Amino acid sequence: xxxxxxxxxxxxxxxxxxxxxxxxxAVAACGDEAKFQGIVIGWPSPEVTWKKDGVPISKTTxxxxxxxxxxGHVSLTxxxxxxxxxxxxxxxxKNSSGVATSSAQLVVRRML
Numbered sequence: 289x290x291x292x293x294x295x296x297x298x299x300x301x302x303x304x305x306x307x308x309x310x311x312x313x314a315v316a317a318c319g320d321e322a323k324f325q326g327i328v329i330g331w332p333s334p335e336v337t338w339k340k341d342g343v344p345i346s347k348t349t350x351x352x353x354x355x356x357x358x359x360g361h362v363s364l365t366x367x368x369x370x371x372x373x374x375x376x377x378x379x380x381x382k383n384s385s386g387v388a389t390s391s392a393q394l395v396v397r398r399m400l
Contacts, residue, residue, distance in 0.1 A: 304386025305330035311379060311392035316369040317399050324364045326379055326390050334381035334388070336362050341375045369396045 309327035316322035328334055336357045338345050347355055354365040362381075366373050378391040 301331065302383065302385035303329070303331040305334040305381035305383055305388035307379075307381070307388055307390045310390040311377065313393040313395075315395045315397065316366070318369060318371055318396055319399065320369050322366040322369045322373070322394055322396070324377055324379070324392055324394070326362045328360050328362055328379075328381040328388065328390075330360075330381060330383050330385065330388070332383050332385075333360070334383040337380050337382070338364055339378045339380070342378075366394070369394075371396050371398065 305328050307326055307328050309325070311324045311326050314322050314324065328336065338355065345353070347353070352367070354363075354367065356363045356365070362379055364377065364379070374394055374396045376391060376393050378389055381388045
């Protein structure tokens with residue numbers, strides 16, 4: 289009986305994800321590093337996914353990018369920005385209590 293109570297109690301104590309630091313739009317020169325960073329909190333720890341222009345992206349689809357989520361500090365790094373990286377990026381954090389999103393634009397410009 290106590291195990292069942294603990295599970296129900298934990299579910300009630302869940303906190304929906306919330307971005308305490310949202311993503312910030314960036315402009316980068318072609319070839320330069322660009323990075324989106326944010327901080328998300330929630331309980332249980334949210335699962336984080338990314339989209340570019342509404343299409344899911346991951347290490348599998350974009351091996352040139354670095355995805356990180358360490359203790360709620362989320363980041364997406366473009367070690368060498370390319371023109372095709374330009375677009376709207378959205379980070380989604382989801383747990384059993386809810387969903388939160390943060391979006392930002394990346395503009396990559398040709399070097400003159």
